Amino acid sequence: MNKSDLVAAIAEKAEMSKKDAEKFVKAFEEVITEELTSGGKVQLVGFGTFDVAERAAREGRNPKTNEPMPIPASKAPRFKAGKALKDAINK
Structure with missing residues (x-):
């Protein structure tokens, strides 16, 4: 499963648009990256x-x-x- 497949699966499961699901995945990646970068x-x-x-x-x-x-x-x-x-x- 690649990123676009993940976005499509989340959009279907959460009954949201692919655009909103893509925003969620991007935000999730950014939050994880920021926290790990700061040592958390x-x-x-x-x-x-x-x-x-x-x-x-x-x-x-x-x-x-x-x-x-x-x-x-x-x-x-x-x-x-x-x-x-x-x-x-x-x-």
Whole structure:
């Protein structure tokens, strides 16, 4: 499912126009991004939690030359599924 499929599905489920559903999806993305950028997390009870994982600096290897190379520290967005979502998938 891509973004336009998601917008269409939300519009149908919520009985709203595709334009309003698209505004909702865009706003949802923006709110999640802003909260994660500021170091927070978004918890949707039963669905899951969006947060940021810290990755430490480490040494990797160049696959072509097999020489060691530094990999800098970084942050990565992460999603942890909630119990209700896991249960729904495993039925």
